[in-house]
Each structure stands twice: as structure tokens, then as C-alpha cells.
Amino acid sequence: MIPLAPVFERSKAILQRLSELLDEERFAYGKLDTDIIVSLSKQKQDLLDEMNQLNEKRINILIKFGVVDKRSPSEDAFKQWLAQQDSTMDVIRLLMQECEQLLKHCKVKNNTNARVLNTLQKRNKYLFELLQGHSSKNKVYTSKGSTRPISSKQTLGRA
Template identity: 75%
Template sequence: MIPITPIFIRSKEILKELSSLLDEERLAYGKLDSEIIINLSEQKQTLLDEMNQLNEKRINVLIKFDVVDRKKPTEEAFKNWLNTQDSSMDNIRLLMQDCEALLKQCKIKNNTNARILNTLQKRNKHLFELLQGHSSKNKVYTARGSTRPISSKHTLGRA
């Protein structure tokens, strides 16, 4: 039997932790707490690094047992091999399905957080331009072809 069950079990644990961190991140964006956001991003990076190591370990085990091609190991080849196995591999099939469902959930949450972050960045940029007396409508071209805002005489800093 191929020893990949512990790898899938740990992957499932990591994906659950990642999902929880993504929920916390969304809440931190709502509170605009940069310390929490930075801390969460470090935790996410640690989990993602461990997940990458687990995937490499899994691929190496599958190559060692001649389940996938040494030169070009693919997820599809592993799934095809897994589908041809008897019921003794049902545990791995279930773990793999759980991991795929959790991964899909994490991707959705991550995309949602990315949209929230993008909106916050646009809002902050707009507010910063207002404080400087710039307007996105009042821009001119420079000699190099880029644009720069025209300063207003009525900035909040001068008021």
C-alpha cells in the first residue's frame, strides 16, 4: 500500500486552517486592522509553504511507487490510477474529495478577500488624492507620456 494517507490527512487539516484564516482576514479588512492583516498573511504563507512541501512529498511518493510518470507527473494520472484501484483505496478517495472541496472553498474566500482589498485600496487612493487636492479628472500628460494630477489651490492641508 502506498503511504500517502498521512499526506492527505495533513493537507485537509491545512486547508481547514487556511479557510479559517481567510474568514478572519475578511473580518480584519472590515475592521481595517493592519496588524491583524499582516499577522494573518504571515500565517497563511506558512500554511501555503507547508502545503507545497506536502505536495512535493506526495508527488515523490507517487513517482517512487510508479503511479505517475517520473518526467511529467500529473494530477490527472494519479486520479486515473486511483479510479482503477479496489475499495482498499476508498479512504484516500474520500480524503482527496474532501481536500478538493476545501480547496475550492478557500479559492472562493480568497477571491472574495481580494475583491474587498481592491475596493479598500481604491477607496484609500481616492481619499488620499482628495486630501492632496488632486482629482482623478484633473490629470495632465508629462513629457514621458505618463499622467500626473494637477494640484488644486484648495487642498484640505491649506484650509
């Protein structure tokens, strides 16, 4: 039997932890706690690095056992092979399905966090421009055709 179960079990654990970190990240965005956000980003990157290593290990195992082509290993080839196997591979099928579901949930959470972060960045940019006396509505064209904001003489920083 091909030793894929430990790889998929570890992948599942990583995806579960990643999901938790994404929840914590969204909460940290709400609190605007940069120290926690930076720490969570580091933890997420470590998990993603480990996930990439596991994927390489899985591909090497599949190549070693002749399941996928060495020159162009593909996920589809593995899935086709797995579908043709008997019930002894049910554990692998189940783990793979669970990993795919967790991955979908993580992608949704990550996209949600990206939208929250984008909103926070826009708000911060607007507040920064307001402090500088700039307004996105008050822009003029330069001689080269680009735009630049009109600076107010009475900024909050100069008041």
C-alpha cells in the same frame, strides 16, 4: 499499500485552517486592523509553504511506487490510477475529494477577500488624492503624452 493517507489528512487540516484564516482576514479588513491583517498573511504563507512541501512529498511517494512518471508527474495520471484501484483506496479517494472541495471554498474566499482589498485600496487612493488636492477627473497631458493630476492650491493639508 501506498502511505498517502497521512499526507491527505494533513492537507485537509491545512485547508480547513486556511479557510478559517480567510474568514478572519475578511473580518480584519472590515475592522481595518493592519496588525491582524499582517499576522494573518504570515500565517497563510506558512500554511501554503507547508502545503507545497506536502505536495512534493506526495509526488515523491507516487514516483517511488511507480504510480506517476518520474520525468513528468501529473495529477491526471494519479487520478486515473486511483480510479482503477479497489476499495482499499476508498479512504484516499474520500480524503482527496474533501481536499478538492476545501480548496474550492478557499479559492472562493480568497477571491472575495481580494475584491474587498481592491475596493479598500481604491478608496484609500481616492481619499489620499483628495487630501493632496488631486482628483482623478482633473488630469492634464504632459509633453510626453502621459497624464498627471492638477494640484489644487487649497489642499486639506495646507488649510
